[in-house]
Amino acid sequence: MKRRSRLALRWALVLALLALFLRAGVWQLGRAEEKQARLDQAAAVLERREPAPLPQALAAMPAWVELEATFEPHPALRLDQQRRGGQVGVQVYRLARLADGHRLWVDVGWQPLPADRTVPAEPALPDGALRLAGLLAPPPSAGLAIGPALSPLPDQGWLALRLTPEALREAAAPRAAGLLEGAVLRLDPVLPFGHERDLDLLPNTLPPEKHRGYALQWFGFATGLLLLSLYLQFRRP
Template sequence: MFHFNWKLTLFTVLLLPLLVYLGLWQLEREQEKRDTQIGFDAKAAEQPRPLADIDWGATEDNAWRRIQAVGRYDADRQFLLDNRINQSRVGYEVITPFQTDSGLLLVNRGWVAQGVDRQTLPDVAVTRDEVRIQGTIYVPGGDIMVLGQEEPAGQNPWPRVVQSLDVKQMSALLNETVLPFSVRLESGSPGLQQLNWQPITLSPETHRAYAVQWFFMAVVLIILYLIFSFRRPEN
């Protein structure tokens, strides 16, 4: 016989929708990751475009677009993007201004290992000659996450450690207008350190596995509710 327990019912009514929602949210994330990977693969198959041909207002269309540019690195004013992990090692991503005829471009030159301590910054020297680079436009998704406070390197503010790739903030620190999005160098480009980026962090299959877990917990919750509701009351 069904035994109504209002506390158990309230708990189930409140928790069950949450579990289902989390499962559906993970399925949405799975589809987003698949769309991102498809877009990345399509752009990777295209030939790089000259920087002058890029319409910087087409934000979504520019994500992962390959470009090529000729210019000079600003070796005296570089940024170190903090808390970048590569193969379980802590380090930085080197962001270097690149002067072109189309404007000042922030170029992500890849990953470098952290020094022996926070006060000892890695050597990020780069050629001052005119060079031709190729890379992909990086359009960040969502809000910018800040993990700490910006800190200069001792008495010399350059290279400057930053906690987020905030183009507007970097433009203000450089006291110059920069192009709206940064570019990640491709293999073979002058100035490249170590490649460590990928279009997606968690695979679509991982999100599918998380969704299955949430739905499984929802089913278990329903089963437990029915078991306790139909259990014979003790004397």
């Protein structure tokens, strides 16, 4: 009786672990498919570069847009821990007011951080109405919510660990009225202001092939555990 109880307990543990491993593998495959679909959509948009009206673009992000906008005299928002070419820096966002009155955070490029992590001052942007073009997309993935999303900087701006809608709204205050907090504009690199930038839709995140590799690992763990359990079950004493 005791042997049967121990056997039942062991298999209950094995089945629980199998379910955990398989769930993790399926999740990784789902993330891979989701990211691949976004990359494929972005590639098609960038190939055509046909401007979409703002309401249509917001409903079908990522989308190529060309917008009349004015950069506001508002402190910059910097997204921390952004790597480029082996260096760590910040992605810089500036607040712009669109012709229809909406406000939008615009990604104006990447700046490296020095060894002491002093955040560089931001140069002035052009005054007056501008024709901005670029990829309208959701903010970068927030990742794990560890620590506060925003920290104040000496220039009255913010250093962000993640760009949640709440963080985008807080960083835009007191000009948050009309903020399009579910989107940012990835500015076209050919425009002659801002910093070094590109239109990579998934910077500083795992590419789809990495997720597929992790899924294979989890399925391998599940297979190995099952085979080991069956071997222990039926081996001769």
